[in-house]
Amino acid sequence: ETGVTQTPRHLVMGMTNKKSLKCEQHLGHNAMYWYKQSAKKPLELMFVYNFKEQTENNSVPSRFSPECPNSSHLFLHLHTLQPEDSALYLCASSQARGLTEAFFGQGTRLTVV
Amino acid sequence: AQSVTQPDIHITVSEGASLELRCNYSYGATPYLFWYVQSPGQGLQLLLKYFSGDTLVQGIKGFEAEFKRSQSSFNLRKPSVHWSDAAEYFCAVAPFIGGNNRKLIWGLGTSLAVNP
Numbered sequence: 001e002t003g004v005t006q007t008p009r010h011l012v013m014g015m016t017n018k019k020s021l022k023c024e025q026h027l028g029h030n031a032m033y034w035y036k037q038s039a040k041k042p043l044e045l046m047f048v049y050n051f052k053e054q055t056e057n058n059s060v061p062s063r064f065s066p067e068c069p070n071s072s073h074l075f076l077h078l079h080t081l082q083p084e085d086s087a088l089y090l091c092a093s094s095q096a097r098g099l100t101e102a103f104f105g106q107g108t109r110l111t112v113v
Numbered sequence: 114a115q116s117v118t119q120p121d122i123h124i125t126v127s128e129g130a131s132l133e134l135r136c137n138y139s140y141g142a143t144p145y146l147f148w149y150v151q152s153p154g155q156g157l158q159l160l161l162k163y164f165s166g167d168t169l170v171q172g173i174k175g176f177e178a179e180f181k182r183s184q185s186s187f188n189l190r191k192p193s194v195h196w197s198d199a200a201e202y203f204c205a206v207a208p209f210i211g212g213n214n215r216k217l218i219w220g221l222g223t224s225l226a227v228n229p
């Protein structure tokens with residue numbers, strides 16, 4: 001139990017679908033992150049939220065839309081994805097943005113068909 | 114550009130053998146340093162970290178790592194590997210990016226297989 005829970009664990013979606021990934025942390029942290037993990041590539045930081053405010057967007061295509069309603073929850077809304085978006089999407093949290101000891105969820109394995 | 118290099122993409126060791134996974138970074142000052150482990154189908158779990166002080170750091174699951182400033186390295190070691198250690202290991206560094214903020218920069222990972 002890492003304290004960071006992601007749902008669903010697996011998702012298969014068509015390119016015209018709309019779906020959402022959910023992340024919840026039970027650690028009392030104030031910063032939350034979305035990462036994309038693809039084979040043969042370093043972990044890619046997508047979005048950062050600090051105290052519910054988005055502080056970083058690393059040139060992520062608009063077909064990925066994050067939402068952070070409170071410090072414990074983070075969503076990633078997906079629409080009109082491409083097959084190359086298939087990857088493991090990891091959510092993480094940390095006490096604060098400046099302290100990068102991050103705790104990760106188990107990830108959502110996304111397949112776009 | 115800041116970077117993290119894990120020279121070994123894949124390593125196979127026998128159970129009970131010693132292990133060393135290499136990590137080198139490119140950054141002017143000493144960043145925060147981390148090792149994470151990822152078991153199949155799982156997220157990343159922090160093994161150990163170095164911020165300052167003693168350059169030999171003890172972590173969970175019997176792992177340790179040594180920071181060598183002169184070599185810009187932070188190698189992970191374990192004296193006796195168990196079959197359950199088979200996983201992907203990621204080195205990460207966190208240099209300052211301004212203010213109080215740091216940003217994690219990740220290596221590509223080393224896949225560890227353990228032979229019985």
